Amino acid sequence: MENLLSKKSVKDALGVGDIDFVSCSPIVYQAMIMDWMRNLEVGIPHLLEDGIKLLVYAGEYDLICNWLGNSRWVHAMEWSGQKQFAASADVPFEVDGSEAGLFKTHGPLSFLKVHDAGHMVPMDQPKAALTMLKRWTRGSLSESPESSVSSM
Structure with missing residues (x-):
């Protein structure tokens, strides 16, 4: 998956420019850490x-x-x-x-x-x-x- 999503042709088709694909982004993780272990079922x-x-x-x-x-x-x-x-x-x-x-x-x-x-x-x-x-x-x-x- 990482190899496929790192190809220039795939990046161009998705319109993501030079952004590198990562399967688990630490930036996204840190942005969502406030939701960790919160009861959202209510x-x-x-x-x-x-x-x-x-x-x-x-x-x-x-x-x-x-x-x-x-x-x-x-x-x-x-x-x-x-x-x-x-x-x-x-x-x-x-x-x-x-x-x-x-x-x-x-x-x-x-x-x-x-x-x-x-x-x-x-x-x-x-x-x-x-x-x-x-x-x-x-x-x-x-x-x-x-x-x-x-x-x-």
Whole structure:
């Protein structure tokens, strides 16, 4: 990734000039350190009540933001759809006919555990991550694989 994003032709195509790509920028890290370990979940129920869609996803092998901890806070979060979300079944998230994860959805809230991925889901499972984003932005993680292939 670093080699690709360091090529002049790629930099020109992205319009970033001579900026060097780094996978973890210390400048960005320092700018965001104030958000470290802050509980931002307290504002999420208001967003859900307003119909703002939220997708929480985690790689099943993520040790930093583990899927089980994420699942627990999503399930424990108090909002009007909490009970219906908790009662929703886990559904296979399929990519190219194979199960790439498990998800559940109710109303504006979706949770997805991505198989065979760690903290950097897009790096570990790029096709699953891209499929997840495309389906979610179109409004349904549960699209049948056949309908999503033809429109990607």
